[in-house]
Amino acid sequence: MELMEALFATVTSLLVVCVIGFFKTLYKEKAKNRALFEDVGRIEVEKQRVIHDYTLETERVKQVHAKEIESLKQQSAEKLDKQKRDHEIDIQKRKYKYENKSREYHKFMDELDAFRGLNIEIIENELRPMISAWFASDFGISNKLFAEANDKATAIISSVRAQEAKLFAQVNGVKLNAAQEIIDLLDALRATITQSKSYLEGVIGYIFSEEFRYTKRIPDEINAKAAGLNERTADLNKKLLAALKADLDTL
Incomplete structure (x- = not known):
């Protein structure tokens, strides 16, 4: 009987120890699980905070970028608009400059053609008949x-000089906005026109001289001044016209 009680007490003690051990182990596992759950909770909270912060930062960056993009669009639109306005203004300026130059060049070329025409007209249509009539007269000074x-010759010289002065005034105006090539051609043309005028004046003056009364011919030294004048004038006129057109094409 005592043996049974002792065995029972021993088994009971073992059971108590096992139960206590089991509960200790269970408590420890629960503590671990609780700690794990707490860690998971903290991680989830941290994750949500990170997500929230990231979302806010992303939205902020998107707003900043949107403002920057809108600003760039605005700047680009304003820049494009300014470029268009500047381009239109530039076109208007070039058009104005082209029209002014074109008008000036055409006016000058008309004056030049008129001056050359006057010289040719004088030599071919007025001097020749005048000389022929002079040959047919009795050469009397008072006739x-x-x-x-004499009156006609004086009027011719005055007209040529007046037209030369008018032409050279046009030359100076053209020079103000002309390229160096055009200026050089104008200088050469001006010299040739002056030579042409001098030749015409020399011929007119000589036919009223005592020498012409007896020789009835123009001396070679006077005629030599006319050599190539018309050709040079025509060639310079052609080159000048080409240079003026090229200058207008660059505007």
């Missing part, structure tokens, strides 16, 4: 033909 011829 009516001489007086008329």
